[in-house]
Amino acid sequence: MKSLYFILGVVLFLSGCSEHLVRVMPYEKExxxxxxxxxxxxxxxxxQEGHIFLIREASAGGDSSFQGGCGCR
Amino acid sequence: MKKLLLITLLLTLNLFAAxxxxxxxxxxxxxxxxxxxxxxxxxxLRGKIVLLNLWASWCSGCQEEMxxxxxxxxxxPKEQFEIVLSSIDSESSFAKEFxxxxxxxxxxxxxxxxxxxxxxxxRCPGMPSSFLIDKNGKIVDVYIGxxxxxxxxxxxxxxxxxxxx
Numbered sequence: 001m002k003s004l005y006f007i008l009g010v011v012l013f014l015s016g017c018s019e020h021l022v023r024v025m026p027y028e029k030e031x032x033x034x035x036x037x038x039x040x041x042x043x044x045x046x047x048q049e050g051h052i053f054l055i056r057e058a059s060a061g062g063d064s065s066f067q068g069g070c071g072c073r
Numbered sequence: 074m075k076k077l078l079l080i081t082l083l084l085t086l087n088l089f090a091a092x093x094x095x096x097x098x099x100x101x102x103x104x105x106x107x108x109x110x111x112x113x114x115x116x117x118l119r120g121k122i123v124l125l126n127l128w129a130s131w132c133s134g135c136q137e138e139m140x141x142x143x144x145x146x147x148x149x150p151k152e153q154f155e156i157v158l159s160s161i162d163s164e165s166s167f168a169k170e171f172x173x174x175x176x177x178x179x180x181x182x183x184x185x186x187x188x189x190x191x192x193x194x195x196r197c198p199g200m201p202s203s204f205l206i207d208k209n210g211k212i213v214d215v216y217i218g219x220x221x222x223x224x225x226x227x228x229x230x231x232x233x234x235x236x237x238x
Contacts (some may be wrong), residue, residue, distance in 0.1 A: 027192035
C-alpha cells in the first residue's frame with residue numbers, strides 16, 4: 001500500500017515537470033516567429049551597426065569569435 | 074483498495090496520452106476560414122479519407138508544404154480524399170492572406186481554429202502536423218513536420234491502399 005502511495009506521489013511530483021507546463025508548445029510560437037523577435041531583425045541595419053562598431057573600436061574582426069580584434073589583420 | 078488505486082492511476086495516466094495511430098480522430102466542429110458562419114464537423118467527413126493538417130501562416134514548414142497539398146488535392150475528387158486545413162493563426166486574415174498566394178482557387182478545405190483546440194487535443198509535438206484519417210474516423214498515419222515530394226508519394230500510396238485502388 002505504501003509503495004502505491006509512493007508511486008502516486010512520484011507521478012504527481014513529476015507531473016509538475018511536465019513539458020506542457022514548462023515548455024512553450026510548437027503551436028504557441030506565433031510571436032516567437034515574428035521578425036522582431038530575431039536577434040538581428042533588420043539584416044541591413046545589423047550590417048551597418050557592425051560597420052560602425054568596427055570604426056568605433058578601431059579593430060577589424062573584433063565582432064566575432066573568429067578574429068582577436070587586434071586590428072592587425 | 075490497491076486494485077482501485079492502481080486502476081485510477083492507470084486511467085489518470087491514460088488521460089495524458091496523445092491520440093496515436095489506430096485511435097479515433099478527435100471530434101471537432103470548426104468554422105470555415107472563408108465563411109465563419111458555416112461550421113464543419115468531423116462526423117460529416119466520415120466515408121472519405123481525410124488528411125487533417127494543423128498549420129499556421131507564421132510557420133515556414135507549413136508554407137513550404139502548402140503548394141504540394143494544393144496539387145495533391147487536385148488529383149483526387151473530394152468525395153474520395155479531402156485535405157482539411159485547420160489554421161491556428163491569431164487572426165484569420167493572416168491565414169487568408171497566405172492562402173490567397175498559394176491556393177487562389179480555394180481547392181483546400183480551410184477551417185479556423187482560433188482557440189488551438191485541435192493541436193491541444195492532439196498534443197502536437199511539432200508544426201505543422203498532419204493526420205491521415207480513414208473512412209471510419211480512425212487515425213491511420215501521423216506526420217510531424219512538413220511533407221516533401223517523397224512523403225507525398227508515400228502518402229499517395231497509402232491513399233491507394235485505403236481506397237483499394
